Amino acid sequence: MAGDRLLQTMSILVLTLSLVALTALLYDIWSDGWSRLDWAFLTSMPSRRASSAGIYPAILGSLYVLLVTATFALPLGIGAAVYLEEYGGGGRIARLIEINIANLAGVPSIIYGLLGLGIFVRAFGWGPSILSGGATLGLLALPVVILSTREALRTVPMSAREGSYALGATKWQTIWHQVLPSALPGILTGLILAMSRAIGETAPLITIGALAYIDFTPSGVMSPFTVLPIQVYNWVSKPQVAFAENAAAGIIVLLVLLLSMNAVAIVLRDRFHKARV
Amino acid sequence: MTLGTRRKVEWLIERALFACAAGSVLVTAGIIGVLVFETYEFFREVPIRGFLFGTVWTPLFYDAQFGVLPLVSGTILVSLIAMLVAMPTGLLSAIYLSEYAPSRVRRVVKPVLEVLAGVPTVVFGYFALLFVTPLLQRVFPDLALFNALSPGLVMGIMILPLVSSLSEDALHAVPNGLREGAYALGATKMQAALRVVVPAALSGISASFILAMSRAIGETMIVAIAAGQQPRLTANPMNSVETMTAYIVQVSMGDTPAGSIAFRTIFAVGMLLFLMTFALNLVSDWLRRRFREQYS
Amino acid sequence: MTTLLRPLSTMTSGTARPATPVKIDVQGMNFYYGAKQALSDITIAIHANLVTAFIGPSGCGKSTFLRTLNRMNHIIPGTRVEGRVHIDGQDIYAASTDVVGLRRRVGMVFQKSNPFPKSIFENIAYGLRTNGLTKNRGEMEGRIEESLKAAAIWDEVKDRLTESALMLSGGQQQRLCIARALAIQPEILLMDEPASALDPIATQRIEELIYQLKASYTIVIVTHNMQQAARVSDNTAFFWLGRLVESGATEQIFTSPTEKLTEDYVTGRFG
Numbered sequence: 001m002a003g004d005r006l007l008q009t010m011s012i013l014v015l016t017l018s019l020v021a022l023t024a025l026l027y028d029i030w031s032d033g034w035s036r037l038d039w040a041f042l043t044s045m046p047s048r049r050a051s052s053a054g055i056y057p058a059i060l061g062s063l064y065v066l067l068v069t070a071t072f073a074l075p076l077g078i079g080a081a082v083y084l085e086e087y088g089g090g091g092r093i094a095r096l097i098e099i100n101i102a103n104l105a106g107v108p109s110i111i112y113g114l115l116g117l118g119i120f121v122r123a124f125g126w127g128p129s130i131l132s133g134g135a136t137l138g139l140l141a142l143p144v145v146i147l148s149t150r151e152a153l154r155t156v157p158m159s160a161r162e163g164s165y166a167l168g169a170t171k172w173q174t175i176w177h178q179v180l181p182s183a184l185p186g187i188l189t190g191l192i193l194a195m196s197r198a199i200g201e202t203a204p205l206i207t208i209g210a211l212a213y214i215d216f217t218p219s220g221v222m223s224p225f226t227v228l229p230i231q232v233y234n235w236v237s238k239p240q241v242a243f244a245e246n247a248a249a250g251i252i253v254l255l256v257l258l259l260s261m262n263a264v265a266i267v268l269r270d271r272f273h274k275a276r277v
Numbered sequence: 278m279t280l281g282t283r284r285k286v287e288w289l290i291e292r293a294l295f296a297c298a299a300g301s302v303l304v305t306a307g308i309i310g311v312l313v314f315e316t317y318e319f320f321r322e323v324p325i326r327g328f329l330f331g332t333v334w335t336p337l338f339y340d341a342q343f344g345v346l347p348l349v350s351g352t353i354l355v356s357l358i359a360m361l362v363a364m365p366t367g368l369l370s371a372i373y374l375s376e377y378a379p380s381r382v383r384r385v386v387k388p389v390l391e392v393l394a395g396v397p398t399v400v401f402g403y404f405a406l407l408f409v410t411p412l413l414q415r416v417f418p419d420l421a422l423f424n425a426l427s428p429g430l431v432m433g434i435m436i437l438p439l440v441s442s443l444s445e446d447a448l449h450a451v452p453n454g455l456r457e458g459a460y461a462l463g464a465t466k467m468q469a470a471l472r473v474v475v476p477a478a479l480s481g482i483s484a485s486f487i488l489a490m491s492r493a494i495g496e497t498m499i500v501a502i503a504a505g506q507q508p509r510l511t512a513n514p515m516n517s518v519e520t521m522t523a524y525i526v527q528v529s530m531g532d533t534p535a536g537s538i539a540f541r542t543i544f545a546v547g548m549l550l551f552l553m554t555f556a557l558n559l560v561s562d563w564l565r566r567r568f569r570e571q572y573s
Numbered sequence: 574m575t576t577l578l579r580p581l582s583t584m585t586s587g588t589a590r591p592a593t594p595v596k597i598d599v600q601g602m603n604f605y606y607g608a609k610q611a612l613s614d615i616t617i618a619i620h621a622n623l624v625t626a627f628i629g630p631s632g633c634g635k636s637t638f639l640r641t642l643n644r645m646n647h648i649i650p651g652t653r654v655e656g657r658v659h660i661d662g663q664d665i666y667a668a669s670t671d672v673v674g675l676r677r678r679v680g681m682v683f684q685k686s687n688p689f690p691k692s693i694f695e696n697i698a699y700g701l702r703t704n705g706l707t708k709n710r711g712e713m714e715g716r717i718e719e720s721l722k723a724a725a726i727w728d729e730v731k732d733r734l735t736e737s738a739l740m741l742s743g744g745q746q747q748r749l750c751i752a753r754a755l756a757i758q759p760e761i762l763l764m765d766e767p768a769s770a771l772d773p774i775a776t777q778r779i780e781e782l783i784y785q786l787k788a789s790y791t792i793v794i795v796t797h798n799m800q801q802a803a804r805v806s807d808n809t810a811f812f813w814l815g816r817l818v819e820s821g822a823t824e825q826i827f828t829s830p831t832e833k834l835t836e837d838y839v840t841g842r843f844g
Binding site: 003004006007008010011012014015017018019021022024025028029032075076077078079080082083084087088094096097100101102103104106107108109110111112113114115117118119122139142143146170171172196197199200201202203206207208209212229232233236237244247248251254255258262 | 301302310315399401403407437465471501502522525543
Binding site: 164 | 643685687
């Protein structure tokens with residue numbers, strides 16, 4: 001009994017500690033960064049002077065990269081998931097692909113950066129561009145998109161497919177008209193979570209050679225770029241306190257972006273659950 | 278649509294979807310291809326023994342030396358500190374969540390852990406360098422500004438949710454009959470948890486530990502920000518160290534010309550990193566499969 | 574319940590069947606799920622414009638057999654069929670067979686009603702659209718009204734066609750599913766325990782509907798309810814452990830079966 005009490009107390013202590021750590025983290029960043037947060041910070045170019053530096057190109061860069069990432073990961077990921085869930089039928093090749101995807105999910109993100117550097121930046125000659133960055137993160141997000149899409153497809157009851165087949169629909173008609181619409185909210189939730197992970201990624205983009213200092217707005221997919229996390233990293237690496245404040249303010253912007261994406265995902269998930277019951 | 282065209286359309290769609298799925302294999306092939314190609318070029322100039330067993334890593338200097346051990350030791354040092362934090366706390370919280378916690382508590386704790394797992398690593402890096410390190414310096418005055426301890430501790434917090442949720446899954450999978458058997462013999466809740474449930478879930482728990490270790494080894498931004506850029510063979514967590522991942526970032530941020538030997542080092546280091554994490558993932562996967570077979 | 578027995582007992586007498594042509598002809602069929610054999614050596618002739626009931630304890634293979642008749646088993650990987658299944662003299666397992674076309678001719682209604690999560694209108698329109706059966710909106714609306722009337726549900730839903738099908742009661746949903754199947758004008762209607770999830774009143778309506786539909790369709794119904802088989806069917810086939818034990822006129826199966834096993838089952842000694 002005393003042991004029970006001890007075990008429980010220790011557990012609660014540990015959990016409280018992680019709660020405290022999270023609170024400390026958020027508080028530390030808020031107290032460092034809030035004073036720098038204003039309209040000018042969001043709409044200015046970075047600068048050698050901390051007090052006039054802004055985060056505008058980084059925000060744009062993050063959004064552009066995200067767009068390219070989604071363009072790569074969504075069709076590929078959903079296509080692969082539909083194949084594995086609806087067509088693969090547990091065959092040997094499908095099994096092999098599944099193992100492969102599980103392994104890809106465990107590869108460190110910086111390795112994807114080396115892949116992007118070797119293939120997109122150099123072999124394809126795309127340079128350290130938004131296109132290269134988006135494609136690299138697209139490959140990184142692929143396993144997450146595939147796994148979450150499969151999960152969503154699995155929630156569609158077999159009876160919906162049978163009902164469609166029994167009316168003389170083909171396999172693809174059944175998938176397109178019945179299975180995908182039913183699974184859509186679940187698929188979207190997974191996509192948003194995958195994208196919110198991609199938007200926080202730093203290491204692979206540094207590896208492909210994204211610049212830390214960009215004082216122009218990106219002009220297109222072939223343009224050099226920076227993203228929010230890299231801008232934050234750049235500021236953190238500077239010794240002056242003023243730049244640390246900029247970094248904290250940049251983190252707040254990043255977290256707000258992440259939180260709003262997650263909020264959308266949660267709303268979708270809730271609607272999904274309601275539609276099911 | 279005639280039968281022929283309809284069949285052709287269906288066939289084409291299936292092929293296209295298969296191509297998407299097979300594309301994931303190309304990603305793996307691409308990773309291995311790039312790493313092998315550049316590493317091969319690297320080892321044409323640097324002897325493989327000198328790389329694996331050398332103790333001095335100065336590839337960017339005029340008198341370049343390519344002994345990777347300092348980077349490996351730095352990586353392992355930080356990861357071990359992280360594991361020392363994450364293993365006991367993660368397991369404890371898993372035991373609590375699976376065996377004790379009322380659903381009211383679970384509803385609060387699970388989302389907190391999820392949020393913790395979703396924080397970008399660059400944020401943890403900021404936290405390590407500008408919050409945890411100054412805090413630690415008050416306790417240990419001789420702690421360097423860049424050190425292994427602070428990023429290790431923060432990384433431990435980062436992988437805690439992973440350990441906790443995977444271990445909890447493992448504990449959940451233990452059949453209730455085992456618990457009831459222990460209670461029937463007069464065991465308390467704690468005795469049942471520690472002497473029956475945890476041992477029964479041991480391979481599942483070990484799988485979560487090993488996966489977390491793999492995650493820690495591959496983690497980049499926390500160490501790139503807070504551990505420093507001095508490759509040194511040391512076990513002292515107060516010192517500045519450089520990890521394999523931080524080295525790749527350091528070179529990428531610089532202006533090393535593509536194709537030079539110094540540039541190729543990041544692929545050689547990347548290859549080593551890939552093999553280390555891959556091996557750990559395989560072991561973790563094997564343990565998890567063994568665990569699943571036990572209870573199905 | 575007694576009222577339901579009336580039409581059949583007055584309609585049919587003795588074992589004489591109205592001589593209708595054979596619609597489905599199955600010879601020596603074996604069916605496997607992977608290595609496991611689920612059906613052995615099934616041979617049966619199913620006649621047009623009659624109701625044939627499959628009875629037997631659960632797991633006896635009656636539903637599995639029903640699903641081989643429109644190749645619904647096809648969507649489960651690892652299944653295999655041996656033997657011959659002919660519909661109107663055509664081998665439906667021949668390599669050249671168009672499975673989609675087959676399912677248009679052989680409609681199916683499932684044990685658990687499975688309307689699509691769409692409007693009532695869209696549920697019926699789906700089969701028409703995917704098969705390109707109607708040329709314009711007017712024709713489609715006509716077909717939808719027709720099939721809802723044929724399934725005896727038109728009066729209940731005519732003012733709410735745009736409402737979600739999931740708002741209907743269980744019995745209404747099942748009749749909607751029947752209407753959906755009828756809309757593409759099949760020749761055969763397979764029904765897999767269509768009333769097992771319904772209350773007695775809804776069940777009665779489905780049974781009346783089956784009785785009306787047999788004038789235009791060949792109907793095969795799987796049921797675990799022997800009274801239901803006796804009420805609605807002209808012929809009955811009894812399955813046990815993946816084999817077809819006996820088939821024949823319903824009265825004969827229920828009053829003077831040739832097999833001891835059949836007698837034990839229909840008299841309720843096991844099952």
